[in-house]
Amino acid sequence: MSTIAKRNIILNVDSYKASHFLQYPPQTNVVSSYIESRGGIYPQTVFFGLQMFVKEYLTQPITCEDIDEAREIFEIHGVPFNDSGWRYILERHNGYLPIEIEAVAEGTVLPVQNALVQVKNTDPKCAWLTSYMETALLRAIWYPTTVATLSWSCRQIIRRFLESTADNSESIDFKLHDFGARGATSEESAAIGGAAHLVNFQGTDTMSAILATRRYYDAPMAGFSIPAAEHSTITSWGRDNEALAYANMLEQFSGPGKLVAVVSDSYDLFNAIDNIWGEELKAKVEANGGTLVIRPDSGDPVSIVTQTIERLMQRFGYEENRKGFKVLPPFIRVIQGDGVSTMTIEAILAAMKQRKQSSDNIAFGMGGELLQKVNRDTLKFAMKASAAEVGGSWRDVYKDPVTDKGKRSKKGVLAVIKDNDGTIKTIPHQDLGQRPNLLTPVFRNGRLLRNQTFEDIRARARLTDYPTAVE
Incomplete structure (x- = not known):
């Protein structure tokens, strides 16, 4: 038996993602995406869980066997497979995913509608990889963050x-x-x-x-x-x-x-x-x-x-x-x-x-x-592309559906700051200036950059008290 569900990150994905490498504009070099809670039944989130995912799934390289297995399955499944793209990652990056993940520190309590994670590709030939990671990465964030938020609210x-x-x-x-x-x-x-x-x-x-x-x-x-x-x-x-x-x-x-x-x-x-x-x-x-x-x-x-x-x-x-x-x-x-x-x-x-x-x-x-009685909509989690570098120029990438303004997404490369009054908010990175960015690199090209202890995460979660609203 193969270990598709747990180990082969290429197959830890929604089927339609496999065709997206053919859908971006020509000369798309970088795609930057973010994860946020768009709202829900609690006014804040307690960010937690990214380090588990990184250590379990991203610190080991993909292999030739992973690519062969994925190619066979996707072809039978009926969707295209980016064989050359994955083999490029194997050969050029020794199988480690060329992406960078920035995040707020785990245990941070912050209002909803703020970016918790930002991810982008680090190799211009792999712009398709950012959004390919959505299925696995969003699931790795929404579930533990929602449980941590529920538990924190009970506290x-x-x-x-x-x-x-x-x-x-x-x-x-x-x-x-x-x-x-x-x-x-x-x-x-x-x-x-x-x-x-x-x-x-x-x-x-x-x-x-x-x-x-x-x-x-x-x-x-x-x-x-x-x-x-x-x-x-x-x-x-x-x-x-x-x-x-x-x-x-x-x-x-x-x-x-x-x-x-x-x-x-x-x-x-x-x-x-x-x-x-x-x-x-x-x-x-x-x-x-x-x-x-x-x-x-x-x-x-x-x-x-x-x-x-x-x-x-x-x-x-x-x-x-x-x-x-x-x-x-x-x-x-x-x-x-x-x-x-x-x-x-x-x-x-x-x-x-x-x-x-x-x-x-x-x-x-x-x-x-x-x-168990939580789902992605408990805190209305989403991962959305917000910026792309195409042909040497950056452009905003966003959605703004007239039928549901609650699904309007953020624009541009983002930063998260704490104002002088202690309010945490998400701003365009270009407006950051000299202020510290709470989104800091956690993972890059196969390496965990910041190892957080559980003791520190607990202490961080207890720094700030918010009013608790339950519907």
Whole structure:
């Protein structure tokens, strides 16, 4: 079996791209394109993911076998193939793609409608290559950036409620846990999306994300988890032995400084809280030395969470913090992992606040909503050509459809700047002057030019807070 889908960059493309080398004006020497979010449900983007793509796909040269495979497939497929163009790259550039990619630093939070990436060919005989890269490059950007933006927006919501209902926000890094691996379309998707979530939080059960951050961003350990029950490990004891199943979790995993999560709705959540955890096992819970995390997993998330916390407070008591909100004892907490989205997080925390329950009591787990319920239109991502050098002269390249002004594209070679007031905006490169350009070279002709660590990316993502808008 060949490795077409993962390794042969020539075939990592939409079919129609193969014919585009014949469609540019004569003497087209350079094509410059950019990637941006044109809008969507969030007012900002958290740029992330380019380095993964560069390291995985662009730092290895194409081979004669890649070209032969692509030629055979495209010919059978029914579209032209630029055999001479790819063999020129193989012979003249030793198989490394003659393109330059500029980008803002990963982890940068910036308003939508700004260029995140700019790419151009570095060899005038390969002007067709810039837009040929659109399929692979745009996909490598829109997905992790969208997940990072969604996760960052959740962080802002949670942070806001911690600031108003808790004594401090120190627990925020573990307030949203990634449950999304099984709902992702592939292992690679789980790795990429899971890594994007870890830009903002440190809780994850997506092991692929841990491996991705180690491999591509030099992160020894970017995320953490705890022992946790699932329904099968509880129900295998039988309904009559539910208490024994819970007791076993405490015996196996509790202790000083330890956390253990136990799903408690296999039969009757409120019976489990009132009679098993809150009566039969109460002494063990109080003396476990660490923290028991109760997980409800069904029902309306807003009402279930507030009722769960209220019933636990009735059984185990609570303290009032300095802001007048009720906090469970440190040996017991709640995690909600069912039906969690940006909207339900806000709704749950608002309902808790109304009942004077501190957000310290709750953490969240998000699955499909985090890694899977996003698409290219969530942030209206696009890659468009904006300039071309033809016959020695540069010209603007753009679209401006009268039927949809939202698809109007930018003109010219671009730069991204930060104004004196801190506003980030995209301008024509010719207007840059002495101002620093936030678009800096990341890749050129087969070489990664800037290796960014995960630690630096995380720090950058936390520099700026924006209002969070969710539709």
